[in-house]
Structures are given as structure tokens and as C-alpha cells.
Amino acid sequence: MLSVSLRHRFSGFALDAAFDAPPGITVLFGRSGSGKTTVVNAVAGLLTPEEGHIAIDGRTLLDTRTGVSLPTHRRRLGYIFQEARLFPHLSVRGNLRYGRWFAPRSAPREDMARVVEMLGIGHLLDRRPGALSGGERQRVAIGRALLSGPGLILADEPLAALDEARKAEILPYFERLRDEVSVPILYVSHSAAEVARLATTVVALQDGRVLRQGPAAEVLGDPMVLPTGVRGAGALLEAVVVRHHEDGLTELSAGGVPLFIPRVPQDAGRKLRLRIAAQEVILSRQRPEGLSALNILPGTVESIRGGEGPGAMVALATPAGRVLARVTRRSADLLGLAVGVECHAVVKSVAIAPEDVGGGEGTA
């Protein structure tokens, strides 16, 4: 487990954050300028904060009170940068082997063949980085970090420089990393979809402070926590694949509620997590009839949070889990929404984008 506590001031910006990162992927989630990269760079030792304490499994990397600050190369990290930063003078194989050279013998060693297979880069081993596509480069960078025997993997917006197709190509590898590798991962992102798919734990950052930290579904379903603004809001549901229909839809079951989404590759019985963007949800007091939307989740209003603008964020407790809906305050008033009122959340199937659906951990 990684534990971090930092205090640092720049001109016009103060960072004061403390959090723990248990095994799995911990996503530092927030807008640009919220201090995410500063935190990661402090963990990596690329920046020394004014005050701070950083430890991995009891191994102190930084303690400003006792004056301990390990240099970057002795922190045993695997840092996956936004741009892959592969060494251009080495082949892919040379890049993958680079970190292994410096790893202490006692370090847990990932098997090279397994990592190469997991990332699907076997056919690239003899190539030079300059001859790879952006997505391939990032996969090699993941492998390089993994093979250096790190006690912690850092990933600073590793998908931000890629287009949508490449993102979709890389995301499953991070899911495999989360599910198959025991090294904890600290992952920086401002994309709600990435967070929804990858995060085991979410640390929501805003203006240099930790807004909220906890399991992904809990933090993302909290209407009070909107680190990237209302447009990025959306609750996380866990569902099981029931079956694939011939019309291109996949039927899921989330807490007994049937959900239909565009076909996903996972087999029946697999667990999935999907993000329901708050602004794609329509609320209805009566169970709607004759409606084209396929997904209707009955629930009870848990909270309504009005902002300064015309919108309101309604949190609904449903059998599938908490759902967030962004509606106008006028609609909330017209519907007579109040805490405890029964209500239905309506979601179009096509509003659930493929990038919002990810493999969950294990099968049902």
C-alpha cells in the first residue's frame, strides 16, 4: 500500500493532499491544474515538496521531517509517461530489458515472456521505437515499467496523447494490469470514462486538495464530488452479462434490473462495470410506457443538489446501485422531486458508450 501526504506551494497554487492507495488501480481524478501531476512527480522524486511523507509498504521514500528523500532511481518505480519516452537508440527488446538491469535481485520479477504476451508486443521486439505506432509505443512503455520490478507503477495520463481508437486499444491492457499484477498502480486521469473503467480506488482532487477518496463506485456516485465538473459526472454500476442478442445488443443484469447496451465482447456470466453519464439520464415519476429507451431503473430519490445554474444533480437509489441524473431545477420542481420520492431513471442504450464499459473483476 502506498501512503502519501504532501504539502507544497507554487506561485498561486497550494497543494495539500493526503491519501492511501491500496492494491489495484488508484486514480487521481481531477481537472488539469488540480495538482495530480505534482503529486505523481513528488512520489517519483522528480519534485521535492516543502513538506511530505511518502511510503510504500512501510518503505519510506520521502520524509521531510527526518530529511529522508530517496533519489528517483532508488525508489523502485515504474513510471508510464503520457508520451511513451522509449529510448530511441534501443530496440523494443532493449527498452523492455532496460529497467530489469537495475532492479535489485530481491525485487519481484515479472516474467518477460508473460508480459510480452499480455501486452501483445511479441512481433515488435526487434523493431526500433521510431517505427512503432503511438498505441504500440505505449504498450511497450507499460511493459518496460512492469519489467523493472517496481514496488509501484505510476501512470500520468498515459492515454491522453492517443486518439480514441488507440485509447480503446490500450485500456484493456490496464484492466489486465489491474487484475493480473499485484503491483499497486497510481493512475492520473481527468477522464471520467477512464476512471470508471479502471479505478479500484478514486482520489478526487480539486484545487490541490483531496475532495474525497474511496472505492470507485462510492466516489463516482457521490453527487457532492464532481472534480471535473457536472459534465463529467456519472455513477458506476456493476452488472453481469446475461446474453448477447441477435440485434446487436447485450443484455446485462444489474442488481436484478435488466439493462441493454450495445454489444460488448465479454462472455455471458462475466462481470462488467459501466458508467452511466448523469447528463444522459432522464427521470420519470411514472414507469414510462411507449418509450424508445430500453433501460428503466426504478428507484428512490436520495438527494437533490442544486447548483448556481439551472441544473440540479439528483441521486437515485436503485436496485442496480446509485444512479446520478442531471436535470434542470425546473424539471425537478415540476416532477415534485424530493428526498424519498419514488422515481424512474431512463437511459438510452446507445447513450452507454463502449468506452464507458469495462471488464469488472472476475465472473459472477
Place this chain on the structure above:
Amino acid sequence: MWGLGAEEWQAVALSLRVAALATLVSLPFAVFTAHLLARRAFPGKALLNGLVHLPLILPPVVTGYILLLLFGTQGPIGAPLKEIGVIFAFRWTGAALAAGIMAFPLMVRAIRLSIEAVDPRLEQAAATLGASRAWVFATVTLPMILPGILAGGIVAFAKAMGEFGATITFVSNIPGQTQTIPLAIYAFLEVPGAEGSAIRLVLISVGIAMAALLLSELLATRVARRVGGR
């Protein structure tokens, strides 16, 4: 051979020896200095930069005279060195010292440029993978700047071959000892009827200089390709 007389041959052989020694000995210092100037911030950096470039700007005679004052057998550096048997004054090693000092700024500039072309984020990435500063230099920076180092060495070699002012001031013009090609050309021009010897040496000089420039250009394009990773 090639119609070269013994004295001419002597000058060519000596020049090659002087330039080779000057280049080889100064190369590690040049790499170190270039790395310092390209990658580190420290007090007195501007001063060091100025000092390195001084021989490029000063009249060579001045540089030669300063060398004579410092490294002469009575000088503050020359005297103690003489005690341990190292003498520069009026020896071919002195010619190499003068040539090395004069070529140093060119070498540092070429190497510094190639170091600056290396993305420091790659060096950072190497550090996160467990490489200490020295290892980062040896495994990332050095291989990437190798063509730049070679290019710098070649230009410096050519410059050392052609050094005149500092050499003649510091170690005089002694055939077989300090009379390199330019000094020999100068001497032949003083002697009536020796223009033929002078012309032959001039052609050799031009040939060596052109070859060095072409080779260093070739290596410079290789640096760019290497840093690009193709």
C-alpha cells in the same frame, strides 16, 4: 612518395601525431565540460563557458603566450611538472597542448549541441527505471550523442592540424619537434625556391580539412536520425 621530401614528410607525420594526441586527450574533458554546460546549473557557469570559448576569440598569439607563461619551464604549472619529468616547452607535446587548447571550444560546442538535442525526459525516464546519474549518462545520453562526439572530435582534429599562432608562440618552429604542416608552410615560404614544397603541403591541408568537414557533416545527420529513433 607523392614527391614529398623528408622535411615535408616529417611535418605531415608530426602534424598527425600532434593532432591525434591533442584530440584524444582533450575528448574526455570536452565531453565532461559539454555535459556540465548543457545539463547542469551551477554558480560560475557563465564564467566556465567564457573560459572554454576564450581560445576561439583571443588572438592565437595571446593564447600561445599565456601557455608559455603558465607551462614554460619557469611557469607556475610548467616548473612543478618539470620536476616530475613532464616538459611542454619546445617539445611536440607542447605543440599538442597548444593545438588541444585551441581546438577545445570547437569540440565542446559540437558535443554540447548533441547533448542538448537529447530529450531530458528520456534521461528522467531512465532514472525512474532505476538508473543512477552515471548510468543514465552511460546508457542513454552517451550512446545517443556518440555521433556528435565523433563529429566534434573530427573537427577538433582538423583544427589541431592547422593550428599556427599559439603553437609558434609557445613552442617555436623546430623541424621534427614542433614544425607541423602550417609551420612548415610558413618556413618554406621564407626560403626562396621552396614554393613547391609549400604548395604540396597546402594541398594536403585542404584535403584533410575537406575530408574532416564532410565526415563530421555525415555524422551530424546520423545524430539527428539516432535521436529520432529510426
